[in-house]
Amino acid sequence: MSGATHVRYEILRTFRNRRALLVTLALPLVLYYSIAGGNRHATTAGISFPLYFMTGMAAYGAMWATVSTGGHLAIDRSRGWARQLRVTPLRPRTEMVAKVLAAYLVALPALALVFLAGATLGVSLGAAQWAEMTGLLLVGLVPFILMGLILGHLVPGDALVPAVGGLVVLFALFGGALGSFFNSGAMLAFVKLLPSFWLAQAGKAALLLGDWPTEGWAVVAAWTVVLVPLAMVAYQRDTARA
C-alpha cells in the first residue's frame, strides 16, 4: 500500500517502451552530430559552436523525454487502464509522483548522452559547471513534465505522437533550443516568457553568469504555478467523464 510497487512498475513500463526510448535518446544525438560535427571550430555568441549547440540539444532532448513520458498517460486512458485505477485504493498523489519520477529518469540519460556527445566534439567544462547546468535543466523541466501530463489527459491515444512532437518543436524553436532566431524587440520579449527559453539558456547561464537571472526563475515558477492547477483540473475532468 506504500505506493513503492506502483512507482517501480511505472518506471519499468517506461523503460520497456523501447521504440519511444530509442527515438527520445537518439534524435538529439543525430541532430547534434550532423549539425555541430561540421561546425566544430566555429564560434557562436562568444562560445564554441559545439558547446553552444550542446546546450540547445540538451534542452530539446530533455523536453522531448519529459513530455513524451508524461504523455504516455494518453495510452493508459485509451486502454481504460487510467479508469480502472480509479477503482483501486491507489492515491492520485502516488500516481503523480510515479509519472514525474519516470519522466526525470528518461530525461537524465538523454542529457547524459548529449553531454557525452559534446565531450567527443571537444566540449570541456569543470565539474561545477556540468553540475550547475544539469541542475538548472532539471528545474526548468518541471513545466514540461506538467505539460506532458496535461497532454496525456487531454488528447486521445492515437493523437499523442503528433501532439508531443508539435508541442516540443514549437517550444524548442521559439525558446531557442534549435538556434536563436529572435534576438531583439518584441519577439525577444515574448520568447523570454517561455520556459523553453530558460531551459535553452541553462547551459549559457552556468557558463557565463553562474545562474539564471531572476527573470528566468520567475518564468519557470510562473509556468509551474499555472500548470499545476491545470494538471489537477485535467485529471479530475478525466476522472469525472463517462
Add this chain to the structure above:
Amino acid sequence: MTGGRQSRGIELAGLTKSYGDVPAVRGLDLAIAPGETVALLGPNGAGKSTTIDMLLGLSRPDSGTVSVFGAPPAEAVRSGWVGGMLQAGSPPDLLTVREFVTLIASYYPHPLLVDDVLRATGAGELAQRRTTKLSGGQAQRARFAAALVGNPDLLVLDEPTSGIDVEGRHEFWKVMRGFAAQGKTVVFATHYLEEADAFADRVVLIARGRVVADGPATEIKAKAGPRSVRATLPHVDVGSLRALPGVVGVERHGDAVVLSCSDADVALASLFARFPEARDVEASGGRLEEAFLELTAAASDRCSEEAAR
C-alpha cells in the same frame, strides 16, 4: 473487516443521472445486503453501467445517495473494500500478466497471494505473457484475477463475460461462486438472462433507468404475467374451463386446449380435480426471457406515456 461495517451493506437511494439532456438513470433505489450476489439485468442503454459507475464513485449522481458499507463510494474504494472489473478496463501495456496482477495487489491492504489467484482464474499459464498479447478470453481472465486479488468485500463487475464463449463463462462463474461463498458481496451487470438466472441470488431488472422488478429469478419469472397450461381435452366446453380458479383465458385448437393462467399451480390443481380425463398436460413456466421482455416493455410504455403528457 468489522462486523459493524459489514452489516451496513450497500444502499442506492433516489439516484438520478443525466448526460446532457439524456437521462440515464431516473430514480433508482436498491439495497443490497452483505453477502448477496445480485445481477443487474437489463437491455443496452438501460442504465446499468451508469449505476455501476455511481456505485464505484466513478461518476457523481445528479441527485440521490450511494453508500457502500456505510461510507461514500470514493472512501470505500480508497479503503480497499471494493474491487471492480469495468467493461473497458484493459490492463496497462508493457507489463506481463503476473506483473499486472502483482501491481493491483500492491494497492490493497490485505491482498490474496498472486500465484493462488492466477491459478484459480486460469491465468497461471499466461503469467509471463505481455498484457498486449492476449486474446479476448485471456485478457478477461487476467482482469478477473486483478479484480479478485485485492480480496475486496464488494466485487463489482460490469458485463464481465461479454464476448466470452460459453465454456469460458462457465469457468468464470465457477470461480466467482467460490469467491462469493466466502461471504463477499457481488454485484454484476449483464444482459445474458441465463447468467443472471444461474448465478445471482437476486435479479434486479433495470429498464429506462429504473428498477422494474427485483427478486429471486423465480419470482421475476412469476411476474411475467400468465403462464400457460396445455392439455388434450376433447368434449369439454370452453366456458367451464374458463371458470376454473387460476385461469384467465382459454383457447381451443381441435382436441387441445391452452389455458392462460394467473396462477399456474392453482389452475393445474383445479384442472386435474374437475377433468381427470385431461391428457398430455404441459405447463410452460414463463421463461425469464419472456418476463424480461414483458417487464422492460411495460417500463417503456410508462415512459412514453409520461413523455406524451
